[in-house]
């Protein structure tokens with residue numbers, strides 16, 4: 551790996567470099583995203599590029615399966631089931647009112663900006679609500695969790711929904727921040 555003075559040296563395991571075919575003459579580039587770092591050669595032939603694409607799409611499939619397994623299938627979230635569409639996973643989430651609401655965002659709490667301002671809550675904050683039946687009162691507060699299902703990109707959400715994965719469980723897993731991969 552090329553080392554120039556403006557960049558820190560990164561040591562890669564020798565065996566890994568042998569396997570992937572990096573040699574000391576290759577200049578590498580880092581692709582950095584939230585929670586991910588990918589190292590690629592900064593110049594590639596068509597076939598080298600195809601190897602990269604193939605590896606990344608295989609990983610993407612494996613990781614999606616891992617996420618789906620952690621969530622499990624939606625069994626209509628234990629609600630009454632009319633038995634229709636049993637063999638069509640895409641229908642499972644559609645028929646489940648809880649998961650369906652999570653998919654189309656209709657469960658999101660909407661509060662007018664002036665009320666948020668009066669409460670000292672910023673306009674982009676996540677909100678949660680609790681209800682008290684006895685006095686007919688709904689209390690809305692700023693949510694404690696950093697992420698929830700509204701932070702999942704629509705592409706990923708739709709793949710899971712089409713496969714009948716329980717979105718209510720996904721929402722729970724995101725908010726709980728438990729380790730669900732590599733435990």
Ligand SMILES: [Zn+2]
Pocket residue numbers: 623624625626627628646649716717718719
């Ligand atoms: Zn469910």
Ligand SMILES: [Zn+2]
Pocket residue numbers: 624625626627643646647648649650716717718
């Ligand atoms: Zn459901």
